[in-house]
Amino acid sequence: MIHSLFGIKYPIIQAGMIWCSGWKLASAVSNSGGLGLIGAGSMYPEVLEEHIRKCKAATNKPFGVNVPLLYPQTDELIQIILRENVPIIFTSAGNPAKYSGLLKSNGRKVVHVIANQKFALKAAEAGVDAIVAEGFEAGGHNGIEETTTMTLIPLIKQCVNIPVIAAGGIATGRQMLAALALGADGVQIGSRFVTATESSAHEAFKQAVIAAGDGATMLSMKQLIPVRLLKNAFYDQVRAAELAGADPDMLKEILGRARAKKGMFEGELKEGELEIGQVAALISEEKAAAEIITDLLTEFHEARKKLSQEQYNF
Amino acid sequence: MIHSLFGIKYPIIQAGMIWCSGWKLASAVSNSGGLGLIGAGSMYPEVLEEHIRKCKAATNKPFGVNVPLLYPQTDELIQIILRENVPIIFTSAGNPAKYSGLLKSNGRKVVHVIANQKFALKAAEAGVDAIVAEGFEAGGHNGIEETTTMTLIPLIKQCVNIPVIAAGGIATGRQMLAALALGADGVQIGSRFVTATESSAHEAFKQAVIAAGDGATMLSMKQLIPVRLLKNAFYDQVRAAELAGADPDMLKEILGRARAKKGMFEGELKEGELEIGQVAALISEEKAAAEIITDLLTEFHEARKKLSQEQYNF
Numbered sequence: 001m002i003h004s005l006f007g008i009k010y011p012i013i014q015a016g017m018i019w020c021s022g023w024k025l026a027s028a029v030s031n032s033g034g035l036g037l038i039g040a041g042s043m044y045p046e047v048l049e050e051h052i053r054k055c056k057a058a059t060n061k062p063f064g065v066n067v068p069l070l071y072p073q074t075d076e077l078i079q080i081i082l083r084e085n086v087p088i089i090f091t092s093a094g095n096p097a098k099y100s101g102l103l104k105s106n107g108r109k110v111v112h113v114i115a116n117q118k119f120a121l122k123a124a125e126a127g128v129d130a131i132v133a134e135g136f137e138a139g140g141h142n143g144i145e146e147t148t149t150m151t152l153i154p155l156i157k158q159c160v161n162i163p164v165i166a167a168g169g170i171a172t173g174r175q176m177l178a179a180l181a182l183g184a185d186g187v188q189i190g191s192r193f194v195t196a197t198e199s200s201a202h203e204a205f206k207q208a209v210i211a212a213g214d215g216a217t218m219l220s221m222k223q224l225i226p227v228r229l230l231k232n233a234f235y236d237q238v239r240a241a242e243l244a245g246a247d248p249d250m251l252k253e254i255l256g257r258a259r260a261k262k263g264m265f266e267g268e269l270k271e272g273e274l275e276i277g278q279v280a281a282l283i284s285e286e287k288a289a290a291e292i293i294t295d296l297l298t299e300f301h302e303a304r305k306k307l308s309q310e311q312y313n314f
Numbered sequence: 315m316i317h318s319l320f321g322i323k324y325p326i327i328q329a330g331m332i333w334c335s336g337w338k339l340a341s342a343v344s345n346s347g348g349l350g351l352i353g354a355g356s357m358y359p360e361v362l363e364e365h366i367r368k369c370k371a372a373t374n375k376p377f378g379v380n381v382p383l384l385y386p387q388t389d390e391l392i393q394i395i396l397r398e399n400v401p402i403i404f405t406s407a408g409n410p411a412k413y414s415g416l417l418k419s420n421g422r423k424v425v426h427v428i429a430n431q432k433f434a435l436k437a438a439e440a441g442v443d444a445i446v447a448e449g450f451e452a453g454g455h456n457g458i459e460e461t462t463t464m465t466l467i468p469l470i471k472q473c474v475n476i477p478v479i480a481a482g483g484i485a486t487g488r489q490m491l492a493a494l495a496l497g498a499d500g501v502q503i504g505s506r507f508v509t510a511t512e513s514s515a516h517e518a519f520k521q522a523v524i525a526a527g528d529g530a531t532m533l534s535m536k537q538l539i540p541v542r543l544l545k546n547a548f549y550d551q552v553r554a555a556e557l558a559g560a561d562p563d564m565l566k567e568i569l570g571r572a573r574a575k576k577g578m579f580e581g582e583l584k585e586g587e588l589e590i591g592q593v594a595a596l597i598s599e600e601k602a603a604a605e606i607i608t609d610l611l612t613e614f615h616e617a618r619k620k621l622s623q624e625q626y627n628f
Contacts (some may be wrong), residue, residue: 001625001626001628003628009628010628011628116528116529117527117528118528135462135464136450136451136460136462137450137461137462137464137465144529145528145529146450146529146532146533146592147451147528147529147592147595148449148450148451148462148463148464148482148483148592149462149464150449150451150462150463150464150482150483150484150489150492151451151483151489151592151593151595151596154486154488154489154596155528155595155596158596168462168464169462169464169465170464172468174468174495174496174497175464175465175468175496177495177621178464178492178493178495178496179492180621180626181488181491181492181495181617181618181621182488182489182492183488183617213431214430214431214432214459214461214469215430215458215459215460215461218460219460223557243537243559244559245557245558245559278461278462278465279465281461281465281469282465282468282469282472297628303495303497304495304621304622304626307491307494307495307618307621307622308618308621308622311315312315312494312618314315314317314323314324314325314611
């Protein structure tokens with residue numbers, strides 16, 4: 001199980017999400033026995049430094065930073081992470097080999113996020129300590145193969161020997177149990193923590209996630225970079241362009257700049273980019289991170305106990 | 315658990331699939347303790363009648379017929395099913411209310427296949443005995459919401475009180491355990507049985523499924539009727555048309571007639587329509603239906619035992 005690798009109590013990782021997971025959420029999750037991650041993807045270097053310092057002041061438990069490797073300032077972010085002694089680094093959206101050696105030689109735990117076997121093998125070769133395998137149902141950026149968590153976890157367990165953390169489609173204790181039944185060594189949870197009290201998501205975005213039902217999200221902008229979005233006016237615009245045969249440049253123009261900030265951080269629900277997973281349909285209220293973890297564990301143990309009952313002895 | 319409803323030994327249903335599941339496969343599955351289904355979707359009335367008679371001769375265990383409700387000869391198929399005393403009927407792709415009353419008043423068990431909450435509620439209102447909830451990862455025709463099994467099962471369990479059978483992404487015992495962990499009362503398995511010795515799929519199609527890896531399938535023809543296909547020359551043609559903004563009529567023209575038969579039954583791998591689920595990537599050999607069920611149960615019980623171990627006592 002993944003918790004022994006990180007020195008945490010439960011095999012639950014809070015995903016490092018742009019505009020939602022700053023030091024408040026990360027420290028609250030880590031203080032509750034999970035692993036909190038600061039999402040550096042939306043942060044300038046000085047902002048990340050501030051969040052790391054505040055997180056260290058708010059918890060004496062392990063926490064980490066998620067760094068998407070696609071931004072020009074990645075070198076700077078990694079230097080700050082090293083200097084500030086962040087013990088755990090999750091990388092995503094790029095080649096993990098670029099930083100894994102440096103981070104490992106400095107005694108850090110390194111985890112890389114993937115969505116197919118090819119990149120899982122690359123990450124394992126790069127020497128990472130664990131992998132997050134993220135299914136099609138996950139919010140935000142996603143793989144082009146569209147492999148769902150149900151299929152992806154066994155596929156990844158088949159090809160690597162390092163721990164595999166399941167992501168995508170996990171917001172409840174039953175879903176956590178299902179992920180572990182598939183062979184995962186832990187779970188990464190995003191959407192459910194977007195609605196946590198300590199999340200920095202705008203209150204209007206949190207309420208939109210809570211209101212979301214069956215079919216409220218869709219994988220979008222596949223010709224540019226696939227991203228799962230809550231359907232809104234912006235999504236409709238992208239969809240219409242896609243149906244008319246839009247190419248990547250046209251999608252890039254529609255996307256424009258700072259739409260994710262506008263949507264998730266500033267609460268502009270119509271024109272903003274609202275990244276969230278399919279499990280939004282199962283999220284029904286805003287709760288503190290500690291309560292979310294308690295809920296997850298309670299349902300997990302209940303469902304696990306049920307699976308051990310006689311009716312399953314066929 | 316669903317097996318008590320059907321009077322079978324294991325909560326495993328073999329999906330009724332066009333061109334793959336005739337009387338040989340259905341009777342082999344039923345004789346092995348699962349529920350075998352004859353897929354009537356690809357059968358003329360007289361062909362269905364013959365398959366039912368041969369199935370009855372080959373097994374004294376319960377079996378069923380899957381009837382997609384979108385063909386003009388549905389009335390005739392239902393009459394044959396009634397006359398031949400088929401005890402269990404799975405309906406799909408249409409309004410279950412049209413036949414559920416008639417079938418139920420004749421003492422039959424009726425199950426309807428859905429992919430969202432709205433149709434689950436409609437099926438429950440129509441008085442069906444159970445629901446198959448089919449996720450995005452499933453092969454063949456699929457829902458427009460693209461909800462994966464991981465999210466769909468809890469969503470459907472939330473809204474109906476009848477048994478829910480999980481479908482999509484299930485080819486192994488671990489995946490079966492995951493489905494039951496999510497709350498499902500049984501599983502329906504398609505792709506794995508496509509490659510069964512007794513399946514009427516063409517040998518070339520079976521070998522293509524076995525050879526399929528990560529990312530080998532894709533949900534296609536969404537503007538017409540979403541269907542998950544193994545990628546081939548036909549898929550490439552559809553994809554190119556879709557990227558160029560093809561409308562439903564254009565897709566219908568590309569599809570033409572009898573492509574599914576050509577691909578799955580006649581083994582025309584390039585130009586045929588090859589319906590299969592994402593789990594094709596996890597299927598590695600052709601086996602008899604009885605062996606497939608033994609494999610499923612062995613892995614299921616091993617994984618279930620593992621979940622009861624101390625490492626999960628966090």
